[in-house]
Amino acid sequence: MLEYLLWNLKRHGVTDIVLSVGHLSDVIVDHFGDGKHFGLSVRYVQEDSPAGTGGALALCAPLLQERFLFLNGDTMFDFNVLDLALAAARSDALGCLALRKVDDVSRYGEVVLDGMTVRRFAEKQAAQPGLISGGVALLKREIVNRIPAPACSLEKDVFTPLAEAGLLAGKAYGGFFIDIGLPETLDDAQISVPAWQRKPxxxxxxxxxxxxxxxxxxxxxxxxxxxxxxxxxxxxxxxxxxxxxxxxxxxxxxxxxxxxxxxxxxxxxxxxxxxxxxxxxxxxxxxxxxxxxxxxxxxxxxxxxxxxxxxxxxxxxxxxxxxxxxxxxxxxxxxxxxxxxxxxxxxxxxxxxxxxxxxxxxxxxxxxxxxxxxxxxx
Ligand SMILES: [Mg+2]
Missing domain, CATH: 3.40.50.1000 (HAD superfamily/HAD-like)
Structure with a gap:
């Protein structure tokens, strides 16, 4: 999964990678090394105890550039990453989320967008079409100052207050999307991700x-x-x-x-x-x-x-x-x-x-x- 994610970043010209690793980190480090074999520069930040997505990002702070792309390692969302970078550059927000249109938001929780501004993250709800977070965001480094605890959730503890303050942007995209967080979606990804990679x-x-x-x-x-x-x-x-x-x-x-x-x-x-x-x-x-x-x-x-x-x-x-x-x-x-x-x-x-x-x-x-x-x- 990581190899596919990095392949997709590389073709967009994103080659400076920081992997936040915890469980089985030695397997990942052994596989990617310094990234040269993949045409990338790969560095690692080790999470010694589970820190949640927010805590993990805080650990990465010293290696981050002024603006950086944040990706979940367990979702693949294929859209024009450089378009998100443009949208983020034109916004005053601290971050710009890539949102995915789906027919059924019930498994994920809906993201309510008003123009380019994220208004709120709705709790899990009835099956209905809407926007969900695609697990990709273009963030400003100063967002790490908003991480409230050494272990916390980026979405719940950082993005939610930012949205309430009107400091979070979002843009909706179509494109291939899969989340491997359930056994059945992991099974599906074994076939659909390699098929997706053979792009027109x-x-x-x-x-x-x-x-x-x-x-x-x-x-x-x-x-x-x-x-x-x-x-x-x-x-x-x-x-x-x-x-x-x-x-x-x-x-x-x-x-x-x-x-x-x-x-x-x-x-x-x-x-x-x-x-x-x-x-x-x-x-x-x-x-x-x-x-x-x-x-x-x-x-x-x-x-x-x-x-x-x-x-x-x-x-x-x-x-x-x-x-x-x-x-x-x-x-x-x-x-x-x-x-x-x-x-x-x-x-x-x-x-x-x-x-x-x-x-x-x-x-x-x-x-x-x-x-x-x-x-x-x-
Ligand atoms: Mg010619």
Whole structure:
């Protein structure tokens, strides 16, 4: 469960992890170590006697940044975490909870939301639709000053008084949700969580789809989004798709820029997206050219589109189902790379098309047509 939770955080760019551990902590520490093997930095805070969620958070205080994401280890709630970060940044509240819409609040207790403000936590009640806490919150570090005792409940002893004072925000999301707090939901999670992880994906060519192709673009001053690009990536993120970029970068072979410069530039692009609540889950590039270039990079590789190497690699890395992927490219050769792997696609014309419209009218209807994986609590 923790591995799935951390995988989901990592793809959003959240890589600095503090695990609050108690029972069987050695098993968890042995498994994750310092996190490097998982592409993360993982640190641990040991709870020697049960301190409740509030007490556990208090123990973590010295390791927390000014604002941090708080997650329960026994719930999986998949939504656009960066959208919650945006909502929290725009709010004066001390915390912003991710709330899940459910058909039946009776097992959980309802969270009463008024606009963006959490008014109260209702006691367990009749079976009816409403919002529940999804076990994820974006919090300001000063919230630890509101923890009243070394052992207490975050929801009951911290969030409830904050809500009464109007200092707690919330935002509702859909998306996969499961809580493994009951034997039957734990059984359900053994199947539904791995199935959820095989997410539908939007594969994007970069130059001519995400940005205007000015030719060998590798610096912010020559970078220009295509129409609707940032909103399109966010719409795909919000809908629960993976967004992966697949790009031929013969500029590396030709010596126009280096591998490191390319990677730094992609990270810059991702930072621009993240500031708008959007992100790329990953990117793949071909640095080769068959006839031009330097040393080993001059080669007839398997990754330069129309060859399918990058698509194949993306499918392997993310366990993609080709039938639940779509590829947008501005050239036939982009689409050929997808077709070789059973991924269908469409041509995008950066001179005429709007990428957000393409996502709304072409991508989402096709990829979400098969019902999204749901569970008995959705
Ligand atoms: Mg292109």
């Amino acid at each position: 994906a939007l594969l994007l060519d970069r130059d001519g789809v995400l940005n205007i192709n000015h030719g060998y673009v590798c610096s912010p001053d020559r970078f220009e989004w295509t129409r609707g690009a940032v909103a399109a990536v966010k719409a795909a993120n919000d809908a629960g798709l993976l967004v992966l970029v697949l790009t031929n970068q013969a500029g590396i072979s030709r010596g126009y820029y280096t591998e490191l410069q390319f990677q730094a530039f992609m990270a810059w692009i991702n930072d621009q997206l993240r500031a708008e609540g959007a992100h790329l889950d990953g990117w793949y590039h071909c640095p080769h050219h068959p006839t031009e270039g330097l040393g080993d990079l001059k080669t007839d590789c398997d990754c330069r589109k129309p060859k399918p190497g990058m698509v194949r690699q993306a499918i392997a890395d993310w366990q993609l189902d080709p039938q639940r992927c779509l590829l947008l490219g501005d050239k036939r050769s982009d689409l050929q790379a997808g077709e070789a792997c059973g991924v269908s696609g469409a041509l995008f014309d950066p001179g005429h098309d709007d990428l957000l419209e393409a996502v709304h009218h072409f991508v989402l209807p096709r990829l979400l047509a098969t019902p999204k994986h749901s569970n008995s609590y959705s």
